[in-house]
Amino acid sequence: MRFCLVLISVLWPFAVYAEELSLPKGQIEAGRTVFLNKCSRCHGRDASGGNAPDIQGMLLKDVKEAARGVEAMPEIVLTEVDAGHIAIFLMSLAPDQARIRLGIN
Ligand code: HEC
Numbered sequence: 001m002r003f004c005l006v007l008i009s010v011l012w013p014f015a016v017y018a019e020e021l022s023l024p025k026g027q028i029e030a031g032r033t034v035f036l037n038k039c040s041r042c043h044g045r046d047a048s049g050g051n052a053p054d055i056q057g058m059l060l061k062d063v064k065e066a067a068r069g070v071e072a073m074p075e076i077v078l079t080e081v082d083a084g085h086i087a088i089f090l091m092s093l094a095p096d097q098a099r100i101r102l103g104i105n
Pocket of ligand 1: 035041042071074086
């Protein structure tokens with residue numbers, strides 16, 4: 001019971017923010033799949049960093065820019081759709097950060 005309450009209090013703000021950002025669940029999941037295939041080995045499974053920076057809450061333009069290759073990151077070929085899904089996944093992980101980046105805080 002106590003665990004459930006903790007879980008709700010942890011997940012509730014996330015649910016509210018995800019709702020405000022209107023991130024479609026199906027697209028978050030699609031993004032997670034591509035991310036786990038192409039990005040997680042460096043950025044960590046939850047994009048919080050590992051051998052590469054924390055990229056939670058980053059936007060589509062950041063994903064597209066990085067995919068062209070930046071310094072220590074190799075170029076990664078992504079379709080527009082995959083890049084969009086990854087960005088939605090990243091935004092869903094840190095909606096507050098995403099809102100600041102979007103200027104809608
Ligand atoms: C081989 C390891 C590797 C893989 C795979 C990789 N990255 Fe990176 N990524 C890096 C490194 C290292 C940096 C830091 C680059 C730098 O600033 O020199 C980086 C930087 C970034 C940045 C910019 C971070 C910032 O602070 O501005 C974004 C966004 C990003 N990666 C997204 C992705 C996405 C999306 C994928 C999957 C499609 C991906 N990366 C796959 C290693 C990787």
